[in-house]
Amino acid sequence: MKIAELRIHVLKSPLTEPFAFSQGWVRQRSATLLEVVTDDGVVGWGEAFAQGLEPPEIAAAVIEHALKPIVLGGDPLDTEVLWHRMYHMTRDYGRKGSVVAAISAVDIALWDIAGKVHGQPIHRLLGGAFRTRVQPYATGFYRIAGQGEAARLSDEALRHFEAGFTLMKVKLGYGVDDDIACMRAIGRAIQGKPIRLMIDTNHAYGRAEALRLGRALADFDLRWYEEPVAPEDLQGYVELRQKLPMPIAGGENEHTLFGFRDLLAAGCVDVAQPDIGSCGGITAGRHIATLAQAHGVQVNPHVWGSAIAQAASLQFIAALPVAHHSLFAAEPVLEYDRSSHPFRQQLITQPIGLVDGWVPIPTGPGLGVDVDRSVLEKYRV
16 A cells, blocks of 8 residues: 555635734634545545644645655555654754644544554554543633723633533733733632633743733632743743742644653643644654653643544544543543634534533544545635
8 A cells, every 4th residue: 555645725714703812813714634545545634733823835835845755655554654754854944833734744644544444543553542532621712802801701711611611721911911800800700610720821921921920820720821931931931830830831832752852851841732733743742742751741732723633632632641640640631622613613524522521532443533525625725
């Protein structure tokens, strides 16, 4: 069996109501999806995560011009061999960012093929499932005006709870004073309800502001404080981890075993957050998870892509060991983006949703999902 074709699908859909995270305004949803086809007709799907405000055409160009010549004709079951071949042959101009996201798309698709060839979900090929379902947390609380939205965000928290979510991640980074006002309003709204919060500033602050925010929110019993400073500021992560009471999380903007080696060796995080569509795919995720296990750090993937990214993350989460084994160990959870996203809600024939507040791990071959090609046609650019 050989890799015969790589088909790239760049999708875009304008948002009727743009929203902001700390780094800018999101005015459209986009995705770089990849279809890898073998010479005997097996199809695997992958995704290169368009990080932040990244144009999806960047990873598409990398796949077309750099990776396709490397993998065409190769055995799709050689996932480790092909990963290293792609990484080493792009090392001089890659190692981070869109090049590694493009590698991620190819790698995810190859694992999807492997699962279909063997008739098994990917998590079985990764060594089995530690769990058959995962608790989701609602990601949301984006801004539609900018500042002064505490009342609206409080109402949003109640809507997430009514939809079955008891874990929620609040997007902050719009000014420390505004962040604190919004969190206090949300706290009042959910008082008495079995809800636990995380916060994510998307590296909006320097160390002083990030520390001030963390100290102001010390009484919230946060599950974690995500990306408090820029991903390059490893010493800033270390300082905040030493001075704040809540766990520190980060890593969605880090890539491969090599990037996470430095993050973990420095003692930056309590929770490592590789994005499977960005860090190098499922193969790189395995490398990172093993390294994190050795450092006693829990891995909890970042997920903000399409349904393909969701499915790949679920397969990966199923096979993740806990960092600290006990009878009541803290389990990894699934980031569940609740903002408008047609490529998540419509792309697969059976959308990934909650069952009694949990998300079941798909058990079909490969990723365990089927793509609706009419959606590709509708949103392809």
